[in-house]
Amino acid sequence: MNAPLVPSEVGAPEGSTPQLRLVGLSKHFGGVVAVNRFDLEVAAGEIVALVGDNGAGKSTLVKMISGLYQPSAGEIWLGGKQVSFADASDARRQGVEVVYQDLALVDDQPVYMNMFLGRELVKGPLRLLDRKRMARETQELVDSLDVRIPSAKATIKELSGGQRQGVAICRATHWASNLVLMDEPTAALGVAETAKVEELILRLRERGAAVLVVSHNLDQVFRISDRITVLRRGTQIGTRSTATTSKNEIVSMITGLQHADA
Amino acid sequence: MTVSTQASPRGWMKKFDAKNYVVYIGFVLVFAFFAVTQTQYFLTPENLANIVIQAAPVTVMAIGMVFVLSAGEIDLSIGSVVALSALAAAVTARETEQWWLAVLVSLAVGLAVGLVNGLFVTLVRLPSFLVTLATMGLVAGLARQLTNLQSVPVTDSTLVTFFGGGELLGLPILVWWTAAAVFVGWVLLQRKRYGAHVLAVGNNASAARVSGIKVNRVRVMVLVGSAMTAAVAGLLYAGRLQGARYTLGEADLMTVIAAAIVGGTSLFGGKGSVVGALIGSLLMSMLNNGLVLAGLSVSQQMVARAIIILIAVSFSLRGKKNQ
Numbered sequence: 001m002n003a004p005l006v007p008s009e010v011g012a013p014e015g016s017t018p019q020l021r022l023v024g025l026s027k028h029f030g031g032v033v034a035v036n037r038f039d040l041e042v043a044a045g046e047i048v049a050l051v052g053d054n055g056a057g058k059s060t061l062v063k064m065i066s067g068l069y070q071p072s073a074g075e076i077w078l079g080g081k082q083v084s085f086a087d088a089s090d091a092r093r094q095g096v097e098v099v100y101q102d103l104a105l106v107d108d109q110p111v112y113m114n115m116f117l118g119r120e121l122v123k124g125p126l127r128l129l130d131r132k133r134m135a136r137e138t139q140e141l142v143d144s145l146d147v148r149i150p151s152a153k154a155t156i157k158e159l160s161g162g163q164r165q166g167v168a169i170c171r172a173t174h175w176a177s178n179l180v181l182m183d184e185p186t187a188a189l190g191v192a193e194t195a196k197v198e199e200l201i202l203r204l205r206e207r208g209a210a211v212l213v214v215s216h217n218l219d220q221v222f223r224i225s226d227r228i229t230v231l232r233r234g235t236q237i238g239t240r241s242t243a244t245t246s247k248n249e250i251v252s253m254i255t256g257l258q259h260a261d262a
Numbered sequence: 263m264t265v266s267t268q269a270s271p272r273g274w275m276k277k278f279d280a281k282n283y284v285v286y287i288g289f290v291l292v293f294a295f296f297a298v299t300q301t302q303y304f305l306t307p308e309n310l311a312n313i314v315i316q317a318a319p320v321t322v323m324a325i326g327m328v329f330v331l332s333a334g335e336i337d338l339s340i341g342s343v344v345a346l347s348a349l350a351a352a353v354t355a356r357e358t359e360q361w362w363l364a365v366l367v368s369l370a371v372g373l374a375v376g377l378v379n380g381l382f383v384t385l386v387r388l389p390s391f392l393v394t395l396a397t398m399g400l401v402a403g404l405a406r407q408l409t410n411l412q413s414v415p416v417t418d419s420t421l422v423t424f425f426g427g428g429e430l431l432g433l434p435i436l437v438w439w440t441a442a443a444v445f446v447g448w449v450l451l452q453r454k455r456y457g458a459h460v461l462a463v464g465n466n467a468s469a470a471r472v473s474g475i476k477v478n479r480v481r482v483m484v485l486v487g488s489a490m491t492a493a494v495a496g497l498l499y500a501g502r503l504q505g506a507r508y509t510l511g512e513a514d515l516m517t518v519i520a521a522a523i524v525g526g527t528s529l530f531g532g533k534g535s536v537v538g539a540l541i542g543s544l545l546m547s548m549l550n551n552g553l554v555l556a557g558l559s560v561s562q563q564m565v566a567r568a569i570i571i572l573i574a575v576s577f578s579l580r581g582k583k584n585q
Contacts, residue, residue: 092474106465106466108461109462118474119473120455128449129455
């Protein structure tokens with residue numbers, strides 16, 4: 001640890017190392033440029049929103065960060081280390097958890113089995129499922145994040161849409177060591193449930209998670225994010241601090257009334 | 263969220279909902295019916311043991327089918343695998359006089375058919391319904407070809423004892439086979455990660471995939487498992503009947519699927535019950551037994567059985583839809 005570190009390897013001084021750092025990230029499909037030289041840093045305890053019109057390249061970017069697409073060029077850094085993902089499971093192993101809008105939950109299974117889906121805890125030489133421990137840890141987790149569900153043993157089917165998304169977000173938070181990526185987390189929810197989920201996302205920030213949210217809903221973006229970055233036709237138009245920008249500015253960046261910063 | 267107050271009555275209703283217990287209620291009703299109407303034969307210990315023994319091959323296959331259905335697939339080839347496995351074992355035993363080689367060949371038949379099914383479902387991405395429909399015909403053809411429609415007697419005493427008429431601790435060996443299959447199936451489905459992954463794949467394959475579950479591997483595994491249970495069922499038939507014939511197992515497909523579904527396994531994946539499949543299989547066997555005792559002709563039995571299966575399956579599936 002005492003060996004001198006080359007500044008370019010560290011990126012930023014200790015303590016402010018961004019959880020996620022994208023450098024010149026690009027994706028081409030044949031001759032079509034879906035995302036061109038995208039740069040972004042997300043720090044621990046920060047919520048960054050990614051906005052843009054349909055076809056701006058948001059989902060391509062999300063798929064690169066979650067391991068579904070391989071970037072054509074550029075770098076992905078997690079917690080100060082440059083990484084590459086073979087596939088989505090590989091990205092998960094390296095600390096990126098994704099919350100999908102279509103709720104990647106197993107309806108007929110209890111909450112705790114969903115929390116540990118694909119990573120079930122086992123005990124004993126026979127490696128039998130440790131249901132008790134999974135249920136207990138799940139209960140502690142949903143309690144600590146104040147997600148109100150009847151019980152960790154309730155079946156997903158018994159929950160409302162907002163409760164389900166709450167479970168999905170808890171799961172992502174629990175397993176993400178670097179980044180929680182949310183792709184339209186409230187698109188399928190009603191007004192009251194959206195408010196609950198937003199509260200939950202804000203609690204993640206208090207707990208020091210790094211969150212990247214893709215959202216169509218500008219009101220929501222202004223309610224929850226610290227910074228906003230705008231994509232338009234694959235080009236990064238700019239990144240603004242939510243506190244100092246206005247909805248008008250962001251809208252004009254999205255629609256092309258305002259040109260790219262650099 | 264206020265739903266916590268709604269959820270308790272929902273949970274309460276679910277706990278006492280009759281549709282989750284269709285198979286047990288059906289079992290008790292049919293049992294009571296035959297016990298009352300056929301008193302002198304039906305309730306004898308020999309007859310009751312006979313119901314379990316007769317059910318053994320179907321029970322074993324129904325447990326394999328629970329995994330296939332739970333994973334959202336289906337296996338129509340099991341009936342043919344029974345015939346080919348039994349014939350392959352009988353021929354091997356006759357030619358080599360090695361019982362263990364016969365068992366190995368029979369299991370290899372199951373493994374091979376299961377792998378072919380699994381590879382076509384996962385690599386060629388065909389629905390398991392089509393793939394296993396095709397292998398059903400293919401394997402049935404091979405079974406007919408193997409001995410030119412001739413039946414083959416099984417005289418090997420180990421095979422006949424171990425898979426047929428033997429006893430262990432005072433209980434027929436087929437009861438032990440049934441118990442072993444139920445125990446292994448229950449542990450795999452309820453207590454192992456494998457079972458959780460099977461149910462997840464059947465319920466929401468894309469959720470399973472993004473959670474790092476190897477979806478295609480699970481699909482191959484359930485189809486291999488199902489074909490292997492059919493191979494074991496072939497051995498059980500060959501042992502009990504002391505011979506093999508290409509017609510073995512040909513009527514079992516409907517009974518196996520009915521046993522699994524009546525027992526609470528979903529035809530559409532995501533839900534399975536091994537104990538339910540056992541009770542379902544015993545229910546089917548009891549019906550056969552009772553209908554014979556009632557003096558129905560073979561053709562009348564077929565009609566009665568089909569009607570009863572249809573009624574039983576509609577009860578259990580209707581319940582599922584309303585949940």
